Amino acid sequence: MTDLDPALDLRRSRHDPVPEHLAELERTWLSPPGFLGWFTHVNHTSIGLRFLITSLVFFMLAGLLGLAMRMQLLSPLNGFLDPDTYNQVMTVHGTAMMFLFAIPAMEGIGIYLVPLMVGARDMAFPRLNAFGYYVYLIGGTTFFASLFLGLAPDAGWFNYVPLSNRDYSEGYGIDVWTTMITFIEVSALTAAVELIVTIFKLRVPGMSLHRMPIFVWAILVMAFMILFAMPSVIVASAFLMMDRLVETQFFVAEMGGSPLLWQHLFWFFGHPEVYIILVPALGIVTTIVVTFTQRPVFGYTALVLAIVGIGMVSFGLWVHHMYTTGLPLLGRSFFQAASAMIAIASGVQIFSWIATLWGARIRFATPMWFVLGFFGVFIAGGLTGVMVASVPFDRQVHDTYFVVAHFHYVLVGGAVFPLFAGLYYWFPKATGRLLHEGLGKWSCAIIFAGFNVTFFPMHQLGLEGMPRRVYTYLPEMDWTFLNQLSSIGSLILAAGFALTLWNVIRSLRHGADSPPNPWHAPTLDWATTSPPLNCNFARQAVVESRHPVWDWSRDGKRGVVDGLRSDRRETVVTTLLDARPQSVQILPKPTPWPFFSAVIASICFFGLIFSPWFYVAGVFGTFVTFVFWFLPRKREEVV
Amino acid sequence: MAEDAHEQSHEHKEDGIRAHQEGAEALTPWVGWVLAPAAWALHQGIGYAMVPWLCGTQRVWPYHALTAFAVAICAIGAATAVHALHRSQKIRPERSAQRMRMMALVGLMFCGAAFGGIAVEYVGVFYISVCAGVDQ
Numbered sequence A: 001m002t003d004l005d006p007a008l009d010l011r012r013s014r015h016d017p018v019p020e021h022l023a024e025l026e027r028t029w030l031s032p033p034g035f036l037g038w039f040t041h042v043n044h045t046s047i048g049l050r051f052l053i054t055s056l057v058f059f060m061l062a063g064l065l066g067l068a069m070r071m072q073l074l075s076p077l078n079g080f081l082d083p084d085t086y087n088q089v090m091t092v093h094g095t096a097m098m099f100l101f102a103i104p105a106m107e108g109i110g111i112y113l114v115p116l117m118v119g120a121r122d123m124a125f126p127r128l129n130a131f132g133y134y135v136y137l138i139g140g141t142t143f144f145a146s147l148f149l150g151l152a153p154d155a156g157w158f159n160y161v162p163l164s165n166r167d168y169s170e171g172y173g174i175d176v177w178t179t180m181i182t183f184i185e186v187s188a189l190t191a192a193v194e195l196i197v198t199i200f201k202l203r204v205p206g207m208s209l210h211r212m213p214i215f216v217w218a219i220l221v222m223a224f225m226i227l228f229a230m231p232s233v234i235v236a237s238a239f240l241m242m243d244r245l246v247e248t249q250f251f252v253a254e255m256g257g258s259p260l261l262w263q264h265l266f267w268f269f270g271h272p273e274v275y276i277i278l279v280p281a282l283g284i285v286t287t288i289v290v291t292f293t294q295r296p297v298f299g300y301t302a303l304v305l306a307i308v309g310i311g312m313v314s315f316g317l318w319v320h321h322m323y324t325t326g327l328p329l330l331g332r333s334f335f336q337a338a339s340a341m342i343a344i345a346s347g348v349q350i351f352s353w354i355a356t357l358w359g360a361r362i363r364f365a366t367p368m369w370f371v372l373g374f375f376g377v378f379i380a381g382g383l384t385g386v387m388v389a390s391v392p393f394d395r396q397v398h399d400t401y402f403v404v405a406h407f408h409y410v411l412v413g414g415a416v417f418p419l420f421a422g423l424y425y426w427f428p429k430a431t432g433r434l435l436h437e438g439l440g441k442w443s444c445a446i447i448f449a450g451f452n453v454t455f456f457p458m459h460q461l462g463l464e465g466m467p468r469r470v471y472t473y474l475p476e477m478d479w480t481f482l483n484q485l486s487s488i489g490s491l492i493l494a495a496g497f498a499l500t501l502w503n504v505i506r507s508l509r510h511g512a513d514s515p516p517n518p519w520h521a522p523t524l525d526w527a528t529t530s531p532p533l534n535c536n537f538a539r540q541a542v543v544e545s546r547h548p549v550w551d552w553s554r555d556g557k558r559g560v561v562d563g564l565r566s567d568r569r570e571t572v573v574t575t576l577l578d579a580r581p582q583s584v585q586i587l588p589k590p591t592p593w594p595f596f597s598a599v600i601a602s603i604c605f606f607g608l609i610f611s612p613w614f615y616v617a618g619v620f621g622t623f624v625t626f627v628f629w630f631l632p633r634k635r636e637e638v639v
Numbered sequence B: 001m002a003e004d005a006h007e008q009s010h011e012h013k014e015d016g017i018r019a020h021q022e023g024a025e026a027l028t029p030w031v032g033w034v035l036a037p038a039a040w041a042l043h044q045g046i047g048y049a050m051v052p053w054l055c056g057t058q059r060v061w062p063y064h065a066l067t068a069f070a071v072a073i074c075a076i077g078a079a080t081a082v083h084a085l086h087r088s089q090k091i092r093p094e095r096s097a098q099r100m101r102m103m104a105l106v107g108l109m110f111c112g113a114a115f116g117g118i119a120v121e122y123v124g125v126f127y128i129s130v131c132a133g134v135d136q
Helices: A022-028 A034-038 A044-072 A083-117 A126-145 A173-201 A214-245 A259-293 A300-316 A329-357 A366-389 A391-397 A401-431 A437-463 A480-510 A548-555 A593-608 A613-629 B002-057 B061-088 B094-126
Strands: A009-013 A558-562 A570-574 A581-586
Touching (some): A044 A083, A044 A126, A083 A173, A083 A259, A126 A593, A173 A593, A214 A300, A259 A366, A300 A329, A329 B002, A437 A480, B002 B061, B061 B094
Antiparallel strands (some): A009 A558
């Protein structure tokens, strides 16, 4: 970071002409081409897209595992999957959906969009960004590959002890879970840190906190939640790893340990995890509602309060996963109250969106259809959430399919529908092409129908007492019809997702060219070319309201920052509250060292499954790569 | 020379005081943001942990004291947010004032929400025995 350049100038330009030095600027920010060059990329657009694409691949793989479970449950005493395989499939499905799809997808969309939305040229720590991606890619692939190598975990995505202790789970499956989850969460933490710093320090001049887009607020809250939640599961996994590898006794009741400690630590992460996924989705929904109604969001301050409030309260709900573990009744009542309370914050948001939509001339393009689907599914999931927050009701339906139905309504409604809305909304930004509207609307309708046919019957199955996490059921239980309905629904759901996949593949080649701002959106991500320039913006903007692009199209002029050098990677640093220009940050050039660091760290973590000595080797190995990564260089060589 | 040096030192001191005051003022709207979740989390976390101990001692007043303490923290946060709201009227430029108003207002509402959270969790102690469900 350097002091503010005296030549740095905030100007109002009538036409914002393309600067003469744009060609040099683009060369400076160019990511090296070719196969080997791929391992050196640090630009946020490149890393963000990789996060998104990789997470969607894991989503498809985990979805196929879900289909396999539904095929097994199609009829009573079915032999499609044996019990052991079913347990492995169930565990990898849940773990992959939560750790390999949902969080990385939201982080990916944040990494891709936040610098564009705050008008920056890149993230605050581009190399850390790349490191996080490789950690996620290697960790996720290793975890998924365990299924095909006979090393898959089989104790559920929650990995409860004592089932996951050495006494009850021999073999390497649980070790794969503990080490890889710990490892992958390092990636989540790196993304959280850089998102926070980028949002706080790299906003363009004029974008004070009360002018930040709601999406950026949502990503900020998500990043803080990751910082507070992830250490809990990392600590829990590390304890379990030590219990299994070096015979500590953290969770062994006979030796004075506490199995319930695992549940406390896991759910202290696990419940906020749901909101880590949900909160950015709320930002996506707000962005789309504003754009497709062409009016400012109703109750901006209340929405910010609701998002921050959800982030806060989500850390006080974890015990509602443990109502049946014999905890004191008064203690449970605290968490019942808190669990019901979070519905208030969610309600504030719903009413803000309704008020924004009310009386507006809504443009019903595909992203808006997915948002409407989100309203229906998420509100239904929220209502059953209030039901299971209640201790007496929860004790009746605990560990039944009612809970499976509830959390799929919340997670698919709360995350997947908005994510697909975002996919249709920002696809033109990332590719310069529009997705096919007709295919998009059909896909949305089929996903909505397939989802409800799959998961709504599970409410009834749960109320009839069908337990979850069990590979089959008896014919005399009369659960066959509802299970068949659910399994048929899962095929319809898969067809809906496949239609969007086809739409993406088709549109990449044959999609209509997109204008720079096809939706007439108000945020800065649409104030550059589609796809964005290597440097994001020819000139960084100066903003004067929450809707700068609408201002510029109305006034015919825009404020720009001038005086940044084009021969090295520079971006403006501003003050945290009012976004006044403060200094210039010089960002690092592409390098392969984050990749090498991630590879060494991966070997260390994976080796830990077999011997604790890999820890020592890993420390020295990664240290060497960090030395080259951070090797000081002359300022002139920074580009 | 000595006088110049003295004057310079005096100016530096004044600059330092001004910077300190501006820093403190900048922190004011954040107080509600920090104290509200702190009060609520403190009340819930400590309250949850102390239930078996309350049962063992057969005393409930420590829980009442904890609640009063948490409410007091909320009240301090709310009062500071109200103060920041009033201060925002004197701040120029208007953009900074708007930003401060927004932050203070969210802080104030946050304190209100935290108070609501503490209240609904507190009600249970009047209806549920502290020993219900406790292994004795």
